[in-house]
Amino acid sequence: MIDRLIEAIEAKKNPTVLGLDTRIEYFPEKFASGFDLTTFSGAADGIIAYNKALMDALFGTVPAVKIQLAYYEMYGLEGLRAFAETIGYAKKKGFVVMVDGKRNDIGATATAYAAAYLGETPLAGENARAFDADYLTVNPYLGSDGVLPFVEACKAQDKGIFVLVKTSNPSSGQLQDLVVEGESIYQRVGRLVVEWGKELIGKYGYSDVGAVVGATYPEQGAELRRLLPSVFFLVPGYGAQGGGGKELAGCFDGSGRGAIVNASRSLLCAYKKHGGDFDEAAFAEAKRMREDLAEAVALRRERS
Amino acid sequence: MIDRLIEAIEAKKNPTVLGLDTRIEYFPEKFASGFDLTTFSGAADGIIAYNKALMDALFGTVPAVKIQLAYYEMYGLEGLRAFAETIGYAKKKGFVVMVDGKRNDIGATATAYAAAYLGETPLAGENARAFDADYLTVNPYLGSDGVLPFVEACKAQDKGIFVLVKTSNPSSGQLQDLVVEGESIYQRVGRLVVEWGKELIGKYGYSDVGAVVGATYPEQGAELRRLLPSVFFLVPGYGAQGGGGKELAGCFDGSGRGAIVNASRSLLCAYKKHGGDFDEAAFAEAKRMREDLAEAVALRRERS
DSSP: OHHHHHHHHHHHTOOEEEEEOOOGGGSOHHHHTTSOTTSHHHHHHHHHHHHHHHHHHHTTTOOEEEEETHHHHTTHHHHHHHHHHHHHHHHHTTOEEEEEEEEOOSHHHHHHHHHHHTSOEEOSSSEEOSSOOSEEEEOOTTOHHHHHHHHHHHHHHTOEEEEEEEOSSGGGHHHHTOEETTEEHHHHHHHHHHHHTTTOBOTTSOBSEEEEEOTTOHHHHHHHHHHOTTOOEEEOOBGGGSBOTGGGGGGSOTTSOSEEEEESHHHHTTHHHHOSOHHHHHHHHHHHHHHHHHHHHHHHHHHO | OHHHHHHHHHHHTOOEEEEEOOOGGGSOHHHHTTSOTTSHHHHHHHHHHHHHHHHHHHTTTOOEEEEETHHHHTTHHHHHHHHHHHHHHHHHTTOEEEEEEEEOOOHHHHHHHHHHHTSOEEOSSSEEOSSOOSEEEEOOTTOHHHHHHHHHHHHHHTOEEEEEEEOSSGGGHHHHTOEETTEEHHHHHHHHHHHHTTTOBOTTSOBSEEEEEOTTOHHHHHHHHHHOTTOOEEEOOBGGGSBOTGGGGGGSOTTSOSEEEEESHHHHTTHHHHOSOHHHHHHHHHHHHHHHHHHHHHHHHHHO
8 A cells, every 4th residue: 555655645746745634614505505504414514525525626636545543523414425425526536545443342343343454343244344445544552452453454455544643732852852762763663664574574674564753743743754664654633733844854755755645634624725626725835735745755865 | 420330239238240252162062053143134133133132131130231342243233233133132121231342542522432322423403323322442542632521421321431551461560560760560550540530529539441350360459449439440361261250259349349351251151061952041140150259259258
């Protein structure tokens, strides 16, 4: 899967992932008026239409989408219908589909989560696919036996995961930056990520087992890039959370690979900045972001 | 919410939570034949019927249910229909309803998860409830700003959470047991749990913000019980995972309060041990477990 992701990024010359953290508060008035947003069902219909319009506008420019499960679970079963339909449409449009669920549990239960998002669920007779994304985010607090079932699914199904290493939020350091024997917890998790993914290295030297590394901590990003050369980064926190392009230079390698940067609100709500229709504004913002990231990559190349 | 949980436990004289980790492989042959288990829809119908029969058999004996989301997500949208219907039925039967989702994310997204399971989702006009459980399990890897939105929901909606402190799986120590400045990560998380929950202490001295402490680590359980007198424990790992009643004595306080012990497979599949119909077997096993835990509590009282 990592090779497919890298090739999709290179085909679009754009290491951006569109974060579909869609919620009805983001809809421009004109769009909102087309749906009954007083019900979960109407909200879900609106979210599906919004996501489809954004994907129609961006599939030529942006190689991947990341769907944040929380914003779909929040709208109940109807929200999860929107989630499933968004995955299906994203695959039809050729996006690499990441589900941001930060799932985690003990081994047997992690196997069930892996089945839900990356693999197959056993039924009487044949197995069947529940949500069937390409990537899932995973939380490492339970250690190896909580993560390896996801790695097994990656191996069996040619999928990928991104393990939380250093998250983008202000208090991420509270546990992740604690230092044990000269090494921070996030570095220790980074080393585990290398270990977990060492049998799944693709032709560009990166593994199907990647890491979440927040854009809001550029120094740690650059340090992790050096420490973990086989680990591809999913980088949240660009734009609305504060991280800018140049600060991200250190997340890329000398060939300009190694990371994909998520943008959610800055694309979903680009109309507030660029004006016009929300999908056209998202396209303008995606082009601006692509240029911004191209500068970051160029900067990184100069340094190497 | 913690007072309601404690009172429900005392009314049934049973600190047991029925873990509805239901999957079709657990169905006895006679039961399975009533459903088309080659489809997600038939599997979901079977799971609903199984859960309802278990709840009908146990509502007089067991005060709470814990629904493991992974086993419902695994069956896709149909599985989530079974999840929603199980919550509704459990509430109708008077169970305290815990959702085991181990959710976690940055602040804004944690707010969305809290809305989904503990609170209300904003719609145009009024708010609405998506899944509306009483308790949710939460993973602390992101630190305070990833947990406080759940605490806010507890406060606003009279709900509770259990934060992962020391999990029951074999590799839980890989990160959780690392020692920083003389204190393990799980102890540090435990201290944060006290801090997060300090404004939500009920009349028995326990907070709505509890902790997950695995039955498979009885020494750590006893140590945490001493360190965290205001933190109520959800204890997984009893039975199938290896923890027995007497080993759990240390998780309770001198009054026999302080913990609720989860049993999933040992109740779901009790018919394999006790024979007979699965619901009657679950009832027999629940009574045996209640006696086993009563011994643990008595042992704890003797020691205090």
